[in-house]
Amino acid sequence: MDEQLRRTQTYGVDPVELFFDLVFVFAVSQLTYHLRDHLSGRGIAQTAVILLAVFTVWYYTSWEATLVRIERTRTVAMMVTVLFVGLFMNAAVTSAFTGSGWNFAVPFLLIQLGRGLWTLLNAPNAIWRDHYRRTILWLLTSSPLWVVGAAVDPVHRLYWWAAAAAHDLVGTWLGHPVPGRRLHSQSVGLAESGHMLERCRLFLIIALGETILSTGVAIAAVPMTVMTLATGLAALIVTAALWMIAYGGPGHLVVRHLEKTRDPIHATRMAGNVLTVMVAGLIAAAAAFEMAITHPHGHPSAALSLLLFGGPILFLLAQGWYLWAVPRINPRRWLVGSAALALAGTAAGALAPPYAALLVAAAASAAAATVITRFAPTPAEPARGDGHRH
Structure with missing residues (x-):
């Protein structure tokens, strides 16, 4: 790999990135209130599941804005769109397991699938495009679990959403592989x-x-x-x-x-x-x-x-x-x-x-x-x- 790509260069954090973060700090507050008001083993599990989902949105969006470069107009537009939809997703955190699950699941899936498709279309090279094809496949596999969880009674919602969150977590940890294909990150030059x-x-x-x-x-x-x-x-x-x-x-x-x-x-x-x-x-x-x-x-x-x-x-x-x-x-x-x-x-x-x-x-x-x-x-x-x- 080229020496210039091996050496990690940084560029400044853009104000829109910090603005974006505020919506997810709101989610942290919501999760704190939920845990305080549902202090039990089930409440802890619910908090963990929603944290995994919310943080996945933050991390994927931030990573993809880094990959495509935040100073580009289309990247700013993507991030602001996720911010607006994410506000409604995060507002539903405290009622996700007591009221309608659709209020959380719909914006969550819109962000995950829509942003994944956007990144596939804007990825900087063929290696990353191939990676995001696999990422979308993983997201499509977990989406039915989120949908079923939103549709069932709140008492049983935790089981479906826990399975969905675990699936997404495994995909993140493994780099979203499919049989015979995976991202070898040491072979990809990313200066950012x-x-x-x-x-x-x-x-x-x-x-x-x-x-x-x-x-x-x-x-x-x-x-x-x-x-x-x-x-x-x-x-x-x-x-x-x-x-x-x-x-x-x-x-x-x-x-x-x-x-x-x-x-x-x-x-x-x-x-x-x-x-x-x-x-x-x-x-x-x-x-x-x-x-x-x-x-x-x-x-x-x-x-x-x-x-x-x-x-x-x-x-x-x-x-x-x-x-x-x-x-x-x-x-x-x-x-x-x-x-x-x-x-x-x-x-x-x-x-x-x-x-x-x-x-x-x-x-x-x-x-x-x-x-x-x-x-x-x-x-x-x-x-x-x-x-x-x-």
Whole structure:
């Protein structure tokens, strides 16, 4: 592959891309409210299914705008169209499993199939056109599951949509192969992979901002007392700790890997997959913050503890896995931090009222962030470009 294509160049994130992101941060808020109001195993599963669907729309659209270049008029038009349709899709998030499923499924399928066809017609070369033919085949295969799920009773909708979301997730992870044909990403030159990585980084910080917004809304909903100050501050400490972990660690080593690897697309695709899990962690934490701030003296709750500590654990494990799988950074500190949070959560869930559990989570998250970011990690081995990624 040409050296110029191997080296990842970036171009600036366009304002229309950030404008587009706001509609999907709205979806993060909707998912937080849904999880808070349906705190059960079924509610968690519903939240996960809709998150996968919504994030698939964000990631595919952002990736395809990167592929075709956002500064082109037709790409801006595509992105704005998805923005408008996506607003109605995201507005239906909280009622997707209680009311009409069509309000969510119809705009979702319109975006997925319409944007996929647009990308097929505008792909920059034959390799990408062939890839998007296969992508549309995968989308057409999962579409009946979304349709049936929208048509059945809300009680049974979860099963159909979970199967559809799992199908779409597998397709994304595997690069939408069909027998005898698949995308060998290390053989495709895409100089803008670094741009998509930056898109993921910016979306994460906007999602962190939504967590702060949820905390502020919870603080505004209750009288300003010493307890409100304590719980509100603790929630902000957890959020700040996650921000430190995301942006105060080995980010420069990821960029260095992206510049040297022969397969920058693989690094970028993995970033998108991991971002889904990190956003899930933020949704769980934000829902727990609202519950602890508005009902600080409630009974000890295993469910609340699961969200309060499980959210940061998901965040840490996802980032640690990416750093191990892509730039080969030893994830030991992320594993230790996750284990410490799990132990603290186990104790708090059994013994502590919500306000105390939140204070413990703040202390544990701050300690984990300090350990992870204090010393700059080094790669476990040189960045790989071994050519076997797809």
